[in-house]
Amino acid sequence: MDNKRYKAAVIGLGRIADTIDDEVVGSGWLEPFSHMGSYCEVPEVEVVGAADTFPEQRKTFGERWGLSESKLYEDYREMLINAKPDMVSVCTHVGPRAKIALDIVQMVREGKTSVKCIWVEKPMTESLEEADELVKACDEVGVILMLNAMRASDVYYRRARAMIDEGVLGKMLQITAHGSGPLAHMGVHWLGAMCVLAGGNERVSWLVGEAESDEKAAGEGDLAGNAYLAFENGARGFCRMLPSGASTWTLDAIGEKGTISIRNGNEGYEFELWTMGEIVPGARPTPVRHVFPRPQKIWSAGVGQVKDAIVCIETGKTPNCSGDMGRHLLEISLAIRESHRRGNVRVDLPLEDRSLALRRPWNDTPSGVKNPDKPQPAHLLAQIARREGIGKRRPVD
Template sequence: MTYRVGIIGCGQIASVFEDDEWREHPCTHAGAYNAVKETKILAVADINKDRLSAFSKRWGVKSVYEDYNEMLEKEELDIVSVTTNTSLHCKITTEAAKSGVKAIFCEKPIATCLEEADKMVKICDKEQVKLIVNHTRRWDPYYQKAKELIDNEKIGDLTSITGYFTSGLLIMGTHLFDLFRFLSGDVEWVVADSEAKIKDAANGYQKTDPSGCGFVHFKNGIAGAVLGSSKKQYLIFEVDIHGTQGRIHIRGNGRTFELWTPDTERKHISYNTPNELILEQISPIERKNNMIAAVEDVIRAVKQDSEGMCTGRDGRAALELALAFHKSVQEGGEKIALPLKDRKLRVVSR
């Protein structure tokens, strides 16, 4: 069976990022659908005529629409990708779910506030539509291997996770928050500060999404440190995971996986914990393109009537953590307990 795909939004993550020579390809929704034999892009919608034309020529898509509702009405689609600005995710997802599609593959962050995210999850549940959110590292073999080693207690009992990222709390921080939950479970409370203090606009919007740092306390007692910055003149996304019997370090923006375990040969008699950690040689981890894996997961969820690797509820939880950081900043660094009470707190990511 070939799954018929429609894409709403022709910007960077939809198609344009394929022009970036430093990225692993495919790195866009269109690129991934084009690479997976079971999917075919039948239609695309965007309000920008130039982007529509460029997308159509690049991917050979003949059915183009300036109105996505017209596309949803006229085309018989199985999967819809929502790759617009975040502020439009809720409205588009709601209309797509009602149109009869089988799955919606939505970009992160899922929404601008919890109220929107809840509406998206609810309508997809009601219409029996699979809602998958593109926190793409869920499909990365390195992070999946890290979870496997943690679950198998290869590094003993988990004690802490530290994450580093560049850019805003919603635009990139949600990737890290999603990984934190993936690796260590749900969060009980957070404390945070940001690079730019946030001021409420008269219309209720948070107009900026600064980066920030903070502390995350998991329900299982694990400590998490979040270190984000938009001021860095370089790109970084790294996760450092510590346990009682070792360490997992995924560095180089996810390109290098390291497992550190105690050196049983060298011991320091002057310390209560005498073993230093050494880099353990492990079997090569087979790499697979994250975007292709994500699209295949969407298909699998439809075929098997199962949940995907990153559901709408997962996307909501990652958003909630980012918003809790914003809330802590607003409250002068106060501890913010989860679940977050303010479902209307809205932040528009850059």
């Protein structure tokens, strides 16, 4: 029985849309989290179009995923008119991302396409001005805007958030996270996870930031950094995105009554629940480790994003990582840089200067087109898995 109720399309057919899953075959990651792979794992969704300005990428993408030439487009506008998708992924580099998303909204406004949800890569836009314009335009037309900060839709993180909402940890006190990488492209994952696990409305009201160097902070490029964060619900946080060694991708969500501790938070899914309890009757309370209540149904965060989009379309629910949250996460990254520029002082959010941006120089030609024979980066465990013959490459037949 064909139960496909929704049509999807992808704009920008590079790594995050297509091949990123190959880098971690055989590791502990829950696959898929490429946009195309995630769509293909959800039975209700059919991919009806894919667009890219480079014919090499269209050809490779079509062959890999079994899309006929009639579903491959050079012009995304033509695809939106002909294929009439319900949801669209915008997976280009960040430069044209805002324009493409705004074009989609305008075409919906003019009745040229029927897009209900835009799933945009991170960072959502380069500047806060663009983010403001995009969020406003989507709200006016009624198009759902969601950012690919995937932990917001990861089943383990959703389970942890549900426990926080149920009061298992009590009042939230502190969120401490260690990651590694540039703030707007990698830090957004960990900053987003911190917002989810802070509870309440998930918003930061002020912060103090430190960038990786004065030179990097003086420019407009993405950069690594650390920050002390004050959440609106009174919780506090510390996020380290400078190199963190063996502590990379660890997080502790600390409440008055308990702590959720995440180790190896990218691929190991080592979640622990700690509460205060008596080892023997009458003894002083001491930290006690419990089995973390694993979600009963498990799928990848990418699949979770697609499932969340469907729920939002059908019920009007706000996405787990909405466009408004995407703007907030960009604003946090910019505020960290601004704090460093001003001498590591407190910076209140929202930022007054909406022209602030994180811009990244991009080559017009994707690396996969320029260097088609260059080996793709691979995770260490994926390299071992391939050598030992464990796992298999996508696509799944």
